[in-house]
Amino acid sequence: MKRRYFSLTSFEDAIRIMKETFPAPGVTERIPLEQAVGRVIAEPVYAPYSVPEVNLSVMDGIAVRSADTQGAMDRNPVTLEHFQRVNTGQVIPQGYDAVIMIEDVWLGDGTCRVRKSAFPGQFIRPAGEDIRKGELVLPRSHIVRPFDIGALATYGITNLLVSSVSIGLIPIGDELVPPGARPKPGGAVESNTLFARHYFSGMGATCYRYPITWDDPESITTALSLAIEEHELVLLFGGSSAGTRDYADQVISSCGTLLFHGVGMKPGTPVMLGSVEGKPVFGVPGFPIAAACVIKEFVARLLEWWGLAPYPIFTIKAELAQRIASDLGYEEFVQISAARVGNRVSVMPHSRGNGVQMSLVRSDGLIQIPASYEGYEAGEEVFVQLTIPPAHLDRNLLVCGARDECIHILGDLLTPRGFSLHCCNTLDSRALVTLREGRCHAASVALPRTGSWMASDLFDTADGTTFMRVTVAEAELGLASRNGVVLDDLTGIRFINRARGLPARTLTDKLLQSSGITPQEVHGYETQAKSEEGVITAIQNDSADAGVCRKKTAEIASLSWTHLGYVSYNLVIPLSCLGDPATISILAILKSGLYRDAVDCIGGYSTAGSGQVSPVFPMVM
């Protein structure tokens, strides 16, 4: 009933098999010059005429025969019989070989006296100076840039023969709807072919998106047979993993040869490659994160190897802000955010969940962890493939810790001031270590509301502190239940908890302690919902009777809710950054009406203390 990959092909072997099996098809097309930016030239381009075609004057002055001017000096001016007035850019008339600047000429009644001799070619832009007829303008393999277009137009070239690859994109899945349609619960918008077309177009390929195909072998076979006739390369999106309804491998095997299925890479493990009528057919996993990885690491590599232009990605060296673990045997590709922190570029990994397409949106680039590595330590140097302009590293603010909606609102309001806030979700404790090591700009930390913060609240070792905290907002938390559970009821009902380090858990622990209730007395204390929605679902499904969430979350689910207390969201920032433009902007925004209005719209927050700066005290006062 359930199939597994027999064995994984290593990433390196898979790339080698791909290149060995599929040499460049060598397809070209002739296109108008205006459409050629980003395309790769397939035949050398020669100049059809010289530029300039004739000798031109580069000065306003007179054209002369240089021989006539020999011996002319200030105290011995020479009167010329043969001369002709020329302006800058004008053609040198036949019979003349030099230009004298108008300042050095006395023009009289049809005569002309000069006080300086001229050498042959003086102030003349010679024919062919830029390019000579028949000279090579561009060799093969050149990627056309905007100023190449300008020059080619100047040289009279109006079309170009360029390398070309036509790609058929076939999305598979009963659950899919086209972009713009609203998916049913459990369904999804088909976005992979949209992404793929934009990515491959950027490399100069032509893509055709086929309609969504049903999840059955006959439909897939029909679509593949059609596409393989019309394109040099076909991609099947979805149907590639080892689930009960995944038929891509069967179809490829029946139409041609399956070369590999399952590669030691993450994401994208279920990728497959087959050869149908001698053409490559990729089976691309349906999850967008995995599809993006296969598109970039397999298909784009093949296209580049076939002679198309690489997608513009800039690689830089950077330092890891936090440890990253990676499975041996898997080439891993991790989305990251990056920023210049002090005098180094620091990078933070994003969620590696296959279902979190937002990690692509939030990322500034990615790092590649070789299959032979178990990961990287914090501070290790890594290569980052940037997907943002490198100059933007200077505007990025790297924040680690709790990623709350208020942080997003702050981030959006920071952009008109020239900053781009990137918040990477980690536990508070890990965020604070990263901050103390100088690897991020700020830590986003949530603690129950309290009069003042001690270093010991934040750091293991409270050896003095050089940090301040800036209040972002306070969230009101309470107990959601079907029937109005309050704190003291917790010993008698089934509770659903949250993970250690999250604000709801911290608040729960603090309140239980002050009420004299031990965790052992709370049934379900050890169960953990992954999100507020998880708490709600457990209560709705009668797996639990109560859990902690914000008021609004309970209201939407029509559950009852009783107040427990406030959790304060804060940015912890080095004291030394107090006067920095970024800090000044953050404080101004947090105190602004614009920010407070936006946060009030979400509901469940108090912004009374937002923008307040408090010291982090080195010891208990």
Add this chain to the structure above:
Amino acid sequence: MKRRYFSLTSFEDAIRIMKETFPAPGVTERIPLEQAVGRVIAEPVYAPYSVPEVNLSVMDGIAVRSADTQGAMDRNPVTLEHFQRVNTGQVIPQGYDAVIMIEDVWLGDGTCRVRKSAFPGQFIRPAGEDIRKGELVLPRSHIVRPFDIGALATYGITNLLVSSVSIGLIPIGDELVPPGARPKPGGAVESNTLFARHYFSGMGATCYRYPITWDDPESITTALSLAIEEHELVLLFGGSSAGTRDYADQVISSCGTLLFHGVGMKPGTPVMLGSVEGKPVFGVPGFPIAAACVIKEFVARLLEWWGLAPYPIFTIKAELAQRIASDLGYEEFVQISAARVGNRVSVMPHSRGNGVQMSLVRSDGLIQIPASYEGYEAGEEVFVQLTIPPAHLDRNLLVCGARDECIHILGDLLTPRGFSLHCCNTLDSRALVTLREGRCHAASVALPRTGSWMASDLFDTADGTTFMRVTVAEAELGLASRNGVVLDDLTGIRFINRARGLPARTLTDKLLQSSGITPQEVHGYETQAKSEEGVITAIQNDSADAGVCRKKTAEIASLSWTHLGYVSYNLVIPLSCLGDPATISILAILKSGLYRDAVDCIGGYSTAGSGQVSPVFPMVM
């Protein structure tokens, strides 16, 4: 009659004036998602629904109520009444809060036994895991990338409000013809607006190219008045220098205010900026090299400052291969070629002639020399703004010296083998110094044909040699004249010479010496034509009687030609590179029929010795 700029505005001041006078107009437009790659988002984008909207299974298995499974173990299986079969990606039915993998389940006749307990949320992808309804997807100022398009489609977003600037492009000049038309002698193809449109489109601006406007104040005024109504920014191309027919400054002054005219920058000194109806109007020099510089350094900076996406340019550190001089007071922008030579990236400057648009085509990027610098020394570290993919630095071969047509043919034939040859024109002597310092891959050197080369032929200090020479081709040179001049006639006629270091000059000197003629005896020995075409023109215009050129050049001009001797074009390469893939490819191509046929087509070359490798002898044998 001739106007001069009163005084130059410094580059820094000009940029400051531009930014102070013209704040962002803040224009936006709503466009379909599919057209948004490369555009800048103008309002925050929020998720219209959660993804996923409901809880989904991440495994093939059964949905259960976790509470029912408590205590289940291998030796104590639990039989479940309530369960439902689910596959990967399917919706978790109402009432269930966990999934148990099918492997851990015994399914019987409508019953089900499990051997492991499940925790709430087990193997469930919770609703909102990727994004929650109302959560921020993208903040303002984000530049849309292909995978952002994919994610936005997934989240049900079909259009975006993006920053927008409309630009009017007005080419001015009686001598101009549109792309595709053949210019008259002295005319030129109007290519600046074509380049500008492609460059600005890459930043997300919309451009409108107006027809070519005559060089008179009325026509320019009419065009400008029309354009300023329809666009946020107008560019006048041409008419900006201080020639007799340059009216752009007059027109701008009469329609509005001229802010500056003439900036301390090269190229692009004649740039002007005015304000007409509060909108910026640039006067852009007509020479494409200068226009490209103004477009990039002024207009693109303004657009980026207005919030558009930067044009993708990658900046790297590199070492200068040769000294570059620069005028104090001028911010200078120099086109360069770049390649990895050994373990550093080495850059060579291209021609800085205003009329050589090919320097843009040949370049890999540019360096900026601040106005306060007199230049850079060889070996100095400089920042290079690359216009090629950074990875291509590894395929580039940097050659210094004589740039002959045969070198171009070699370069074109190298591209299918993965190399890109860049030849920067310098004197042989300078090229050899650069090679000896390890700052280029090879020197292209032309010497009269000879049996063997001594180090002393190449280097000042012949302290042993570690170089070899590879013959590229031999060119036959002779004396062009109207009436069959031969070498012995040179003492009695007017000769036109070439510059020291060029093959024609070296051959002339060698032959004069062996004939016992001194330079003083040759009338015109000190005159120098800049090109072979210059030699021909001087003879045709009767400024000289004879000069040295190739047979074909004389034939085309219908001049008579008498053989003088052969000049051998060679690549000088370190001996240590003999086994390198690049050297092997070069040798294979030079010996190939493809190469020889192509060179024979040019005419005037012998390829009999092409591809021959000879040692450079350390001393006279």
